Amino acid sequence: MASALDEFLGRKWVCEYCGKEHFVPTKWVHIGEGAFELLHDLGRQVGRDWAVSVVADEITWKVAGEMVANALGEIGCRVQSVIFPLPLHATDEAANWLLNQWSRDVKMAFAVGSGTVNDLVKWAASQVKIPYIAVPTAASMNGYTSPISALLIQGFKRTQPCAPPEGILAEPRVVASAPQKMTAAGYADLMSKTVADVDWQISNLLWGEHYCPLPRKLVADADEWLQKHLSDLANNEPQAVVGLLEALLLSGIGMTVAGSSTPSSGAEHLISHWLEMKAIREGREPDLHGLQVGIGTSVALTVYEMLLETKPSDWRPSDDELLPPEERRSEFAERYGAISERVLSEFSLKWLSPEKACEGRRKLAACWERVREIITSTWVPPQVHRNRLSILGAATHPHEIGVSIDELREAILHAREIRRRWTVLDTAYLVGLLPAQVDEILKRCGWL
Known part of the structure; x- marks a missing residue:
């Protein structure tokens, strides 16, 4: 490497x-x-x-x-x-x-x-x-x-x-x-790329965001090598840890190539950021970023799994999703306090009017087979992901990072609000998986 x-x-x-x-x-x-x-x-x-x-x-x-x-x-x-x-x-x-x-x-x-x-x-x-x-x-x-x-x-x-x-x-x-907990966090951070890259590609298909496959290709070989050395990573063997570090450096170079964190930061990172912001706002110490990302990746993989089970004729968004951001000020103020206006401003940049949402669903339906190919080409079953995290001693349950199920439910429902980036959480709202199926996501992850 x-x-x-x-x-x-x-x-x-x-x-x-x-x-x-x-x-x-x-x-x-x-x-x-x-x-x-x-x-x-x-x-x-x-x-x-x-x-x-x-x-x-x-x-x-x-x-x-x-x-x-x-x-x-x-x-x-x-x-x-x-x-x-x-x-x-x-x-x-x-x-x-x-x-x-x-x-x-x-x-x-x-x-x-x-x-x-x-x-x-x-x-x-x-x-x-x-x-x-x-x-x-x-x-x-x-x-x-x-x-x-x-x-x-x-x-x-x-x-x-x-x-x-x-x-x-x-x-x-x-x-x-x-x-060793830090090594586990690094591995979890790297493995999030399997879903972040899919988020990026779907944003490209729906909204024309520039996409380059090079960042994902940079870490593809490292992924394969690391899967063979999980037990060595679990023991902090120097050669394996150096291999992980080199893969993480390549991942960072992928962000430089893209000019943003998009190749490495999708829904799973928004969940981590949301949990960190909430913990610090409440005077609590958040766990390591990578360990939170590992939990977020389990969520994102599960949402993609559920998305694959839908068909365009079933897509029905929630009526609440059609409310303009300016009509949700009190809701955001209750949820975010002093930073609510900044969150609302960020969220407004990607909020879809009813007409724009219909256009998004039409686009998604038109390229649905291509979307399915993109998801399945890199998708890892959530249980396989959790097993890999478990081998390294990384968190596989929200309680292990000091997060309650209620808190994680809120993160799944609202983490998308803190950044204008399009992720699977936005796609889930677009087709109606969220907010209705949030408890089903938690059940499939084995947390309910």
């Missing part, structure tokens, strides 16, 4: 699949024993006396941050270390705090950590237009090489366009020493 990464790094090319020009700004990836020794060469390249910032949290500082800072200091860099206290969330407050910690002469940043640290550094580095190096400490998510940062902005989860890292530097022993 390393060779697959090398094929795209720092390159600009015209895609053979979609005909568009793609560019991957990340120039290099080095994963191997002794990788941190390259910091001496890197430090010499940026210049002695350069001010660099090493950013970590309290745990990742001990795991790798201090080593990175010391190596850079040994060759004469002026190192400014920023250590976030725990618990840490990727919020606009934390991002702005980081930006204020950096001195004006900082020329390069090093993000030593996993998802949250990287989101914060990526955003801050993009604001001041300096390069940064990602130093993963876990194979827990696919955002390392992506062109976005996911931040909670005043309680509302948004993705911000950002410059990807200039390079990735990882020590296998460090990544494999992360809690």
Whole structure:
């Protein structure tokens, strides 16, 4: 898989699949024993006396941050270390705090950590237009090489366009020493691509959104390899964890190719974001993003299974679905509180009038056989997905991530409201599977 990464790094090319020009700004990836020794060469390249910032949290500082800072200091860099206290969330407050910690002469940043640290550094580095190096400490998510940062902005989860890292530097022993729960989360995050890609293709068919098959092809071989190494991943075997990390980096490059998170973030991610927003709004600590995504993927796979069982003549949307967003202000205010207007504004961008909804169903009916082919070509039976998660010790029931059935029911019904992106949750409302069949979804998942 390393060779697959090398094929795209720092390159600009015209895609053979979609005909568009793609560019991957990340120039290099080095994963191997002794990788941190390259910091001496890197430090010499940026210049002695350069001010660099090493950013970590309290745990990742001990795991790798201090080593990175010391190596850079040994060759004469002026190192400014920023250590976030725990618990840490990727919020606009934390991002702005980081930006204020950096001195004006900082020329390069090093993000030593996993998802949250990287989101914060990526955003801050993009604001001041300096390069940064990602130093993963876990194979827990696919955002390392992506062109976005996911931040909670005043309680509302948004993705911000950002410059990807200039390079990735990882020590296998460090990544494999992360809690196994984080490896399980990374695997669950990667496996969500089977449904996110289908969401993307259906959006292309219904609404003409640009689609490129390359992001899915990037991780196809990795999918097959990882299925053969599930037990090794369950034991955090370094070779398997590195394989997972490389697959996650390829997935992030797929987002760079697409110019958004669309190839990797569909209904399952909206469910995760919705649960995270609700938990933080209520003063609770959400579980790992990838573990929530794993539950969301079970839901999305089940909805697609139920969609395949329908036929166009059966499609009847709920009358409530035809209500214009402006007539639902009180409902949104009750559900979202202070952020209700922003959610309503986002949802309004994809709300379909009765006429537009009819057009959508006509389009869906006209290409129904093609849609069925798209779904079945990548669809995994929900039970198979849950079995794979179980082998790794990832959550297979909402209770394992601290989410009640009632809360998950609400997420299934309303997660689509927080983003304009079209997903299977929107398709389910379009044809009338939702809201009527929400309990059937929960039953088929084995949770009711």
